[in-house]
Amino acid sequence: MHLSKLVEKRICEVNMQFFDIYPENFFTVFSSPNKKIYVEALFVIRYAYQHTPVISKEDLVSSLIANLENQILALESEDGVLSMEDNLSGRAHFLIRKFLETGWLEREQDSQSFTEQFVVPVYASKLLNLFHDLVNGKTTEYNGFVYSAYSILKTADLEREEYMYDGLRQAHQLTENLENALRELLANLRFYHHRLQEQVEVSEILAEHFDVFRQKISDKIYHPLKTFDSVPRFKNRILKILKNWLTEPQLIESMARTAHRRGYDLDVDVCRQKVIVMMGEIIDTYEGIDQLLKSIDKKNTRYTRASVERMQYFINTDRDFKGKLVEILKNLPDIRNSEGDGKISGLNMDLPIFQQGYIDEDSMYTEPQKRRDHIPRKDNLQSIINKEELQAEMDEFKKRLEKVYSHHKVVDYIMEQLAQQGILRARDLQLGTDDDFIKLILACIKNDEEDIPFLIDFKDDYLVINGYRIPNLLIARKEEIS
Numbered sequence: 484m485h486l487s488k489l490v491e492k493r494i495c496e497v498n499m500q501f502f503d504i505y506p507e508n509f510f511t512v513f514s515s516p517n518k519k520i521y522v523e524a525l526f527v528i529r530y531a532y533q534h535t536p537v538i539s540k541e542d543l544v545s546s547l548i549a550n551l552e553n554q555i556l557a558l559e560s561e562d563g564v565l566s567m568e569d570n571l572s573g574r575a576h577f578l579i580r581k582f583l584e585t586g587w588l589e590r591e592q593d594s595q596s597f598t599e600q601f602v603v604p605v606y607a608s609k610l611l612n613l614f615h616d617l618v619n620g621k622t623t624e625y626n627g628f629v630y631s632a633y634s635i636l637k638t639a640d641l642e643r644e645e646y647m648y649d650g651l652r653q654a655h656q657l658t659e660n661l662e663n664a665l666r667e668l669l670a671n672l673r674f675y676h677h678r679l680q681e682q683v684e685v686s687e688i689l690a691e692h693f694d695v696f697r698q699k700i701s702d703k704i705y706h707p708l709k710t711f712d713s714v715p716r717f718k719n720r721i722l723k724i725l726k727n728w729l730t731e732p733q734l735i736e737s738m739a740r741t742a743h744r745r746g747y748d749l750d751v752d753v754c755r756q757k758v759i760v761m762m763g764e765i766i767d768t769y770e771g772i773d774q775l776l777k778s779i780d781k782k783n784t785r786y787t788r789a790s791v792e793r794m795q796y797f798i799n800t801d802r803d804f805k806g807k808l809v810e811i812l813k814n815l816p817d818i819r820n821s822e823g824d825g826k827i828s829g830l831n832m833d834l835p836i837f838q839q840g841y842i843d844e845d846s847m848y849t850e851p852q853k854r855r856d857h858i859p860r861k862d863n864l865q866s867i868i869n870k871e872e873l874q875a876e877m878d879e880f881k882k883r884l885e886k887v888y889s890h891h892k893v894v895d896y897i898m899e900q901l902a903q904q905g906i907l908r909a910r911d912l913q914l915g916t917d918d919d920f921i922k923l924i925l926a927c928i929k930n931d932e933e934d935i936p937f938l939i940d941f942k943d944d945y946l947v948i949n950g951y952r953i954p955n956l957l958i959a960r961k962e963e964i965s
Contacts, residue, residue, distance in 0.1 A: 504606050506586035515561065520554045522614075524578050525587060527551060529611040532603045537591060540579070540599045547575040628661035632765075633717040636724045648738040648745075648758070654721075655761040658768050665775050672782040679789055688794045689924065714776070718769045725762045735759060784932060791928055893929065896922040897937055897958060907958040909942075914949045923953065936961055 512521040527550045531538050547555065548571045555574045579601070582588040587607045591600045603611070632654040639650035678691065728734055739755035748754050896919070900907050914920055930939045942955035 508584070509586045509607075512581065512585055512587070516559045517561070520551065520558055521578075521581070523551055523554055525582070525611060526615065528582070528588070528603060529608075529615060532608065537600045537602055540601065543579060543601060544572060544575045547578055548572070628657045628664070629714050629717050629721075632657040632661075633721050636721060640724050640728075643734075645737075645741050647734070648741040651738060651758065651761055655765055658765045662768050662772075662775075665772070665779065669775070669779050669782060672779065672786055676782065676786040676789060679786075679793055688790055688797070691790075714772060718772065722766060722769055725766050729759070729762055787928055787931060791925055794925075890929075893922050893925045894936065897926050901937060901958065901960060909946050909953060909956045910948065912948055912953070914951050914953075920951050920953075926958075927956075 512518060512525075515521060524547060527546055528538075528543070531543060531546050535542075552571060555571055555578070558574055558577070579588065583590060583601075586604065588601045589604055591602050592598070635650045635654050635657075639647040675691070679688070735755060735758050738758045739751055742748065742754040742757065743751045748757070897907070900911075900913060904911055912919075912923065914923065926937075927939055929935050937958055937960055940957045940959075942957070944955045945952055946955050947953075
């Protein structure tokens with residue numbers, strides 16, 4: 484059968500299975516006007532279900548009221564269903580009925596007391612765990628995947644028992660989890676890189692980097708991945724074991740027969756093919772993992788550099804003449820003068836500035852008028868321009884240009900203090916001005932770049948230095964650490 488027909492057939496099978504499991508109105512809670520409240524309520528149900536396999540109706544109502552009192556009061560009526568539910572208990576019961584109708588909860592009756600209880604179906608529980616991980620972040624043990632796969636394969640290679648096939652399946656699953664986790668990390672880095680375009684304030688960029696990206700991605704995932712060396716340490720050992728297995732037909736035959744006895748397939752030849760495919764997929768993954776890690780490093784460096792450049796742009800964009808003109812034009816009154824010639828009122832007549840517009844579907848047609856030619860006034864420019872004021876403005880402009888926080892200035896700021904003290908502690912930092920504080924922030928952002936000659940170790944507490952609140956950190960040269 485042609486590959487496209489096989490794919491089409493498989494997609495149809497998956498769709499049929501999906502709607503056999505999930506109710507048709509399962510996702511309607513996310514299109515409701517109360518969708519934000521429904522999501523919070525589902526997280527409360529998830530938390531309760533983690534502590535008990537069966538939730539009593541009384542406990543569920545109490546949990547919803549205790550955690551979502553203000554949100555429940557803000558529930559909007561849906562087709563008049565909520566009109567009679569004015570108290571907290573009634574609205575909590577409304578939420579339970581909503582989740583029963585859409586399949587997020589299932590009703591179960593106690594056989595002894597006949598009290599009403601609720602359980603979360605398997606398909607809903609899996610989705611709730613996924614939503615929780617996406618919202619709150621999840622620490623992924625990349626190094627655990629690699630070491631566990633190596634330990635399983637090493638034990639199987641030494642003992643050569645009938646459980647070798649089980650070890651191969653486990654190692655294949657761990658390798659697949661490792662590859663999926665690395666691809667998710669790369670996708671997360673792309674996501675935060677694209678979000679930079681939405682940040683238009685320096686405070687927003689700093690909050691995004693330190694409060695969100697650094698906590699959820701950098702410190703939890705990227706830094707442990709780069710700190711521990713489990714991937715290069717165990718990769719070659721895993722490849723050596725599997726390549727040796729591929730040269731032993733009797734070993735492959737033994738694992739195929741084990742798979743056949745376990746009922747994985749009715750045909751021994753198919754089981755043999757699956758064994759070889761699993762070995763090949765593990766080998767391909769570890770041989771290509773270095774390229775995936777390089778892509779992750781590049782994307783992380785690009786995001787960090789883009790954050791710094793965007794912050795520098797917003798810091799300095801309104802300090803030159805162009806920035807000042809932009810601010811002037813942004814604050815011009817949208818009023819034409821009484822003469823109707825297009826000039827904007829309230830400006831000095833020496834400035835030939837006109838308001839521009841365009842025609843769209845909402846515009847009213849007006850007969851075009853001939854534009855009057857502008858006749859400049861014949862004034863003595865020498866009497867208008869004050870040379871001393873012009874020179875003072877130019878000097879001030881040059882001083883502001885010198886304050887641009889370049890990469891070299893940030894590095895020099897740290898290295899000069901390291902040269903004086905060797906190892907630099909937070910309490911010894913020279914923070915005399917706002918410029919010093921911004922350079923320190925940029926140094927922290929650049930900490931993960933390869934060409935930075937220093938490393939910054941962050942502690943848990945904070946210090947106040949000369950009025951600036953900074954993390955308790957330790958800075959040292961890379962050659963001293965190595």
